[in-house]
Amino acid sequence: MVHFKTLNDFNVKNKTVIVRVDFNSEVDSQTKIVTNGVRICTHAQGTLKELIEKGAKIVVLSHQGRKGDIDYTDLKQHAEILERILKCPVKYVDDLFGEKAKNAVKQLQEGEILVLENVRSWPEETQKGTPEQQSKTNLVQNLAPLADLFVSDAFSVAHRDNVSMIGFTAVLPSAAGRIMERELTQLNKVLENPQHPCIYVMGGAKADDSLEISKYFLNNNVADNLLLGGIISQLFMAAKGLSLGKGTMDFLAQKELLKLIPGIQELLTNYSDKVILPVDVALNVDGKRIEIPVSHLPSEYPIFDIGTKTVEKYVKIISKAQSIVVSGPLGVYENNNFCYGTKTIFETIANSKTSILAGGGNTIAALDKYGLTNKISYISTAGGALVEALMGKKLPGVVALETATETKIR
Ligand code: 3PG
Ligand code: MG
Numbered sequence: 001m002v003h004f005k006t007l008n009d010f011n012v013k014n015k016t017v018i019v020r021v022d023f024n025s026e027v028d029s030q031t032k033i034v035t036n037g038v039r040i041c042t043h044a045q046g047t048l049k050e051l052i053e054k055g056a057k058i059v060v061l062s063h064q065g066r067k068g069d070i071d072y073t074d075l076k077q078h079a080e081i082l083e084r085i086l087k088c089p090v091k092y093v094d095d096l097f098g099e100k101a102k103n104a105v106k107q108l109q110e111g112e113i114l115v116l117e118n119v120r121s122w123p124e125e126t127q128k129g130t131p132e133q134q135s136k137t138n139l140v141q142n143l144a145p146l147a148d149l150f151v152s153d154a155f156s157v158a159h160r161d162n163v164s165m166i167g168f169t170a171v172l173p174s175a176a177g178r179i180m181e182r183e184l185t186q187l188n189k190v191l192e193n194p195q196h197p198c199i200y201v202m203g204g205a206k207a208d209d210s211l212e213i214s215k216y217f218l219n220n221n222v223a224d225n226l227l228l229g230g231i232i233s234q235l236f237m238a239a240k241g242l243s244l245g246k247g248t249m250d251f252l253a254q255k256e257l258l259k260l261i262p263g264i265q266e267l268l269t270n271y272s273d274k275v276i277l278p279v280d281v282a283l284n285v286d287g288k289r290i291e292i293p294v295s296h297l298p299s300e301y302p303i304f305d306i307g308t309k310t311v312e313k314y315v316k317i318i319s320k321a322q323s324i325v326v327s328g329p330l331g332v333y334e335n336n337n338f339c340y341g342t343k344t345i346f347e348t349i350a351n352s353k354t355s356i357l358a359g360g361g362n363t364i365a366a367l368d369k370y371g372l373t374n375k376i377s378y379i380s381t382a383g384g385a386l387v388e389a390l391m392g393k394k395l396p397g398v399v400a401l402e403t404a405t406e407t408k409i410r
Pocket of ligand 2: 065
């Protein structure tokens with residue numbers, strides 16, 4: 001169990017609070033306009049609104065993209081979006097820790113909020129280091145003396161040891177914001193105290209991540225069963241010695257995924273009975289959906305979805321689950337001929353009334369497409385950070401909160 005302070009532990013009235021959020025959003029590659037503001041909205045309604053209501057003076061730090069990437073922008077439009085969500089003025093300066101930024105911080109009044117420049121406009125932000133080392137940098141040395149409290153709310157960046165994520169925790173009293181708190185609580189529920197049977201429904205294309213997560217969930221008795229679809233299920237079938245045929249094997253070879261097979265075989269020697277694989281598949285036969293039992297493989301056509309019998313089998317197992325983790329679609333759901341597996345399984349999960357943890361870009365998009373978002377008890381805002389957490393890795397941003405300085409608020 002991780003131990004960290006939260007906003008309940010500090011009186012923030014009239015205190016200057018630096019809040020590290022993750023406003024990193026999808027942007028249009030041409031116009032650079034933010035196309036999905038869900039992360040901004042989540043931080044606004046979860047943590048920033050509370051700090052405003054409690055009369056803090058709020059300094060917001062975030063990144064957006066990386067220099068050189070198409071989604072790298074300043075944070076002016078993020079501040080404007082935040083203003084619309086919060087329905088109160090939000091200040092913005094195009095400076096991170098220079099005189100302009102410091103003056104703007106000093107001028108803040110109770111309940112006011114200021115967004116500083118993209119932390120990744122400053123190259124040292126992404127240098128490696130411990131909280132102690134990161135606290136010696138210009139960002140922390142300039143801003144920390146003006147602040148009373150650091151609030152870490154960016155769980156989705158917690159897998160990075162970036163200066164703005166961990167540096168302040170070495171020199172300022174520090175707390176998890178409400179989003180960080182919620183993400184860690186939900187994650188702990190699954191990883192440390194799962195209700196059994198705990199079922200992991202795993203699909204998607206990121207097979208190397210999926211394998212690492214499978215190992216952690218099986219070796220630590222977190223999941224009772226893995227129900228597999230997508231690319232990872234094809235690799236597991238191949239690892240079991242099933243001949244899938246040219247259509248699928250060429251694709252796996254081209255993606256350089258066949259190298260994962262020995263690791264999967266090793267996992268299967270211990271957990272063969274816990275890993276549930278498709279009994280039938282839908283092939284893409286020149287755009288048409290043709291279902292065959294796996295015993296009729298190999299095929300020259302590629303596998304694009306799990307079949308109807310597999311869906312029935314998975315639905316039965318899901319109906320007995322007490323907790324469910326779901327990541328990744330079970331087939332090529334973007335194509336209507338191959339969405340059946342993903343749609344039916346996701347609907348079953350959403351209606352199952354158990355505790356559900358969902359994460360990953362495609363999972364969220366698919367849940368949204370089928371109107372299921374509101375039925376899922378917990379959808380993580382994180383991508384890479386969630387993946388690393390599900391692999392059992394310690395996240396630097398979380399460790400920094402756990403080991404934060406015990407200094408009392410001034
Ligand atoms: C994300 O979108 O996953 C986070 O904002 C982290 O971004 P990064 O991968 O660029 O560090
Ligand atoms: Mg990114």
